[in-house]
Amino acid sequence: MPTLYDYILSDECYKVRILLAMLQVPYKTEKINVHPGSDNELPAFLALNPLGQIPVLVQDDLVLRDPQAILTYLAIKYDRGRTWLPADAESAGCTAMWLTFAGNNLRPLSRLRDNALFGSEPDIDLDQCDREARHALQIIDDQLAEGEITGRRWIVGNNPTIADVAMFPALALAGEANMPFEPYPAVWRWIDRFKRLPRFVVMPGVLPLLPGVAA
Amino acid sequence: MGRLNFVNPWSWYSVAASSEIPRGQILPIVLSGTTLVAWRAQNEKISVWSDRCPHRGMRLCLGGTRDDVLMCPYHGWVFGSDGACTHIPAHPQLTPSRAARARIYPCTEADGYIWACIGEPSTPQPTYITSSGNALTHVRTMHIAADVETVAAALMSRPLLSGPSRSNDGWNENLIWSNHDGMVESRYRQGDSDFSARLEFPGLVTCSITIGDNAPLRYTVMLQPTSTDNAAIHLSLDGAGSVEQQSLLNRDLIQLRSDLQSLWHRPTLDRIADRCADMMPDHIRG
Amino acid sequence: MARTTDPIAINHWYAVASCSDIKPGRIKKTRLLGQPIVISRLDDGALSCVEIDENGGSKPVPNLCEQYGFLWASLGTPTKPIVDLPEFAEDGRRVIRRGEIGVATSPQRIIENFIDLSHFSFVHTGTLGGLENAEVPKYNVEYREDGAELWATECRFFQPKASAATNLSTDVLYDYRIPSAFISIIYKDSLVRRGKKDLIGLFLQPLEETDTIVHSFALVHDETNTDTHILHFYHEIFGQDRGVMIHQTPKKLPVSPRRDIPTLSDASSIAYRRWLDKSGLEFGLDRNPG
Numbered sequence: 001m002p003t004l005y006d007y008i009l010s011d012e013c014y015k016v017r018i019l020l021a022m023l024q025v026p027y028k029t030e031k032i033n034v035h036p037g038s039d040n041e042l043p044a045f046l047a048l049n050p051l052g053q054i055p056v057l058v059q060d061d062l063v064l065r066d067p068q069a070i071l072t073y074l075a076i077k078y079d080r081g082r083t084w085l086p087a088d089a090e091s092a093g094c095t096a097m098w099l100t101f102a103g104n105n106l107r108p109l110s111r112l113r114d115n116a117l118f119g120s121e122p123d124i125d126l127d128q129c130d131r132e133a134r135h136a137l138q139i140i141d142d143q144l145a146e147g148e149i150t151g152r153r154w155i156v157g158n159n160p161t162i163a164d165v166a167m168f169p170a171l172a173l174a175g176e177a178n179m180p181f182e183p184y185p186a187v188w189r190w191i192d193r194f195k196r197l198p199r200f201v202v203m204p205g206v207l208p209l210l211p212g213v214a215a
Numbered sequence: 216m217g218r219l220n221f222v223n224p225w226s227w228y229s230v231a232a233s234s235e236i237p238r239g240q241i242l243p244i245v246l247s248g249t250t251l252v253a254w255r256a257q258n259e260k261i262s263v264w265s266d267r268c269p270h271r272g273m274r275l276c277l278g279g280t281r282d283d284v285l286m287c288p289y290h291g292w293v294f295g296s297d298g299a300c301t302h303i304p305a306h307p308q309l310t311p312s313r314a315a316r317a318r319i320y321p322c323t324e325a326d327g328y329i330w331a332c333i334g335e336p337s338t339p340q341p342t343y344i345t346s347s348g349n350a351l352t353h354v355r356t357m358h359i360a361a362d363v364e365t366v367a368a369a370l371m372s373r374p375l376l377s378g379p380s381r382s383n384d385g386w387n388e389n390l391i392w393s394n395h396d397g398m399v400e401s402r403y404r405q406g407d408s409d410f411s412a413r414l415e416f417p418g419l420v421t422c423s424i425t426i427g428d429n430a431p432l433r434y435t436v437m438l439q440p441t442s443t444d445n446a447a448i449h450l451s452l453d454g455a456g457s458v459e460q461q462s463l464l465n466r467d468l469i470q471l472r473s474d475l476q477s478l479w480h481r482p483t484l485d486r487i488a489d490r491c492a493d494m495m496p497d498h499i500r501g
Numbered sequence: 502m503a504r505t506t507d508p509i510a511i512n513h514w515y516a517v518a519s520c521s522d523i524k525p526g527r528i529k530k531t532r533l534l535g536q537p538i539v540i541s542r543l544d545d546g547a548l549s550c551v552e553i554d555e556n557g558g559s560k561p562v563p564n565l566c567e568q569y570g571f572l573w574a575s576l577g578t579p580t581k582p583i584v585d586l587p588e589f590a591e592d593g594r595r596v597i598r599r600g601e602i603g604v605a606t607s608p609q610r611i612i613e614n615f616i617d618l619s620h621f622s623f624v625h626t627g628t629l630g631g632l633e634n635a636e637v638p639k640y641n642v643e644y645r646e647d648g649a650e651l652w653a654t655e656c657r658f659f660q661p662k663a664s665a666a667t668n669l670s671t672d673v674l675y676d677y678r679i680p681s682a683f684i685s686i687i688y689k690d691s692l693v694r695r696g697k698k699d700l701i702g703l704f705l706q707p708l709e710e711t712d713t714i715v716h717s718f719a720l721v722h723d724e725t726n727t728d729t730h731i732l733h734f735y736h737e738i739f740g741q742d743r744g745v746m747i748h749q750t751p752k753k754l755p756v757s758p759r760r761d762i763p764t765l766s767d768a769s770s771i772a773y774r775r776w777l778d779k780s781g782l783e784f785g786l787d788r789n790p791g
Contacts, residue, residue, distance in 0.1 A: 007733070031730055033728070033729040035600050036519070036600030116605060117743075118600075119601065119603060142469055149458060149461045149462050176743075176747065180245075182245045183358035183441075183445075183447075185231070185235060185242060188242065188243065189240075203740075205744035207277050208279075210286070211286045211288040212291050212304070269761065270764070272750045273748060273749050289745050290619045290620050290623060291622065291623045291632075291635065304619070304623075305764060305765070305766040307635075309764070309765070315764075
């Protein structure tokens with residue numbers, strides 16, 4: 001059984017929690033006091049991940065950091081249907097492309113949110129981050145709008161993949177990064193579609209489809 | 216304030232394609248600076264309300280809908296499609312007061328689009344009907360970081376897809392302008408290619424591109440002022456359009472937005488917008 | 502925002518830091534009521550808090566003290582002492598410092614959310630409330646200390662999981678205490694030590710009218726869970742609250758009774774708004790009559 005080093009308010013950990021739930025993988029949680037504790041900077045944790053970041057997934061001798069890597073591992077290990085990370089070259093390439101996008105180009109959204117919540121970057125250039133975040137949102141809206149024209153319901157093809165999972169937290173929490181919803185209607189609809197997936201789970205700041213009905 | 220008038224409380228504006236809000240779906244919208252929520256009940260009825268619960272000011276677009284009601288996510292207040300609160304979960308036996316109601320806005324559905332008005336509409340329905348009589352095929356709703364007047368000028372001076380002046384990076388000023396019936400027209404001809412655009416106040420641009428003896432390609436853009444500096448457009452093809460055609464249109468639109476949002480071509484666009492405004496009938500000109 | 506001119510807001514005590522966070526050599530730049538301040542630990546170990554003016558000059562804040570492990574500052578002369586919480590000195594409770602979390606809204610919106618019960622079933626589904634038991638029984642609202650404190654008492658709600666310490670679904674009793682516009686404490690039944698109360702409190706630091714830092718703590722009876730486990734439980738709850746508070750408009754709290762439509766279970770919020778209205782406070786409030 002894998003162990004997830006986790007913090008309930010982390011959008012990066014949420015990526016992994018979502019996939020674990022959707023793949024119905026039982027797991028243990030090791031809660032880390034990231035805020036206010038900064039326990040992820042202590043030697044014990046750095047021994048696990050020298051970058052001092054969560055999530056970390058440990059299973060037997062395997063220690064994986066980086067949520068995109070963890071999603072990749074979980075998809076290959078547990079997804080019998082091989083839809084969450086398709087094996088054909090084109091789909092695998094596109095999935096990798098959007099996984100990297102989630103890891104790099106959605107960082108400004110995450111940084112804005114982290115700073116609003118925890119004051120993690122007192123000297124952050126808010127205008128620059130805001131511009132980059134909106135640019136990323138526009139790119140995704142264009143991609144999803146293209147999909148609405150061609151009948152591609154997800155970021156890669158007609159099934160949700162780990163690329164969708166990797167992008168979901170930052171986009172669903174974009175309001176906490178002070179982003180408006182209205183300019184990105186295709187993203188809004190994709191978020192709704194994602195919430196309807198079986199075994200979808202929320203996190204604080206992400207509302208369920210129906211008030212009072214825990215996802 | 217732009218001559219296409221950012222705040223126009225007596226006109227209908229398109230706010231979404233009908234297909235963007237199927238049954239049981241919610242969409243946040245902003246029209247002329249007013250934050251709205253559009254949603255469709257199971258009985259197909261579309262509603263456009265202020266995006267604000269009357270209880271404690273929570274955004275209703277973050278709530279949920281089932282059957283013919285909308286629920287606020289904060290305290291679960293239930294609203295029927297007439298805007299009245301029908302159920303307060305904290306007091307299940309209580310009949311909610313009549314004051315507990317969402318603020319509703321006029322809305323209607325026509326030509327495959329949802330229309331809303333932030334004030335009292337001067338006509339019972341939107342007055343634009345597609346000229347060809349064909350149904351419109353919705354291609355894309357896109358938000359642009361430019362005011363509605365600049366967006367109109369861009370659409371009047373540059374054809375999407377094939378057409379004259381396509382090889383230009385910017386905007387074509389060699390247009391022939393005219394007006395009649397309260398509408399402004401721009402036209403450009405090059406070789407056997409002909410592009411014409413017509414702007415109908417307050418927010419409709421219909422374009423036609425003819426190449427040689429081929430049937431004209433017509434598309435319609437509905438303009439939606441969202442704020443003083445921003446606009447949304449709803450692009451549709453007259454008649455049926457292939458997926459490939461729609462896809463190409465979307466890509467062209469993305470390029471147009473990119474050029475619009477860059478300031479490089481603004482002086483040219485401003486001049487085109489001025490020419491367009493000169494052509495507007497006096498009773499429309501601001 | 503420039504420093505507020507509201508004298509009532511100026512003459513309050515505000516928590517501005519957790520003392521143990523300010524290590525030697527570290528400085529913390531923040532704001533209080535629009536006024537930039539800098540907090541640091543001097544060589545002799547004392548904590549310092551200075552106001553920075555537009556020219557970069559600094560002078561100490563007029564009033565500063567440490568209490569309950571927090572650093573408290575006032576830009577004026579407080580008319581009331583810092584809220585009395587003897588429970589901090591009592592044995593048997595776990596002291597959980599919940600850290601600072603920013604919320605882009607007025608402090609009064611945050612207090613109003615904190616004292617509200619009827620959102621439990623929707624915002625904290627599965628822990629503090631559930632859809633099947635969303636009804637809020639009548640409770641009591643009263644003023645104490647000669648009108649200086651507002652209390653909501655005998656509040657009762659059915660909770661599937663009232664705290665990290667329990668998985669027992671049961672009715673839980675709550676008292677809410679509002680000793681100032683910017684502070685609130687919950688006293689709720691401990692399900693581990695019958696007859697004892699767990700305390701959860703918010704000390705708000707307004708950065709400006711619509712941006713607040715929430716300093717918070719819990720004093721709870723829990724023999725089974727680690728500090729981090731308890732912390733995560735509270736962060737989950739607070740994160741859920743934050744997720745709705747940032748989407749309320751207007752951000753400043755309306756105080757006129759004609760604004761917003763309350764219902765019976767809003768008795769404490771109605772009293773809080775009326776209390777604020779009468780107090781003459783301007784900061785953080787929307788006084789439009791509507």
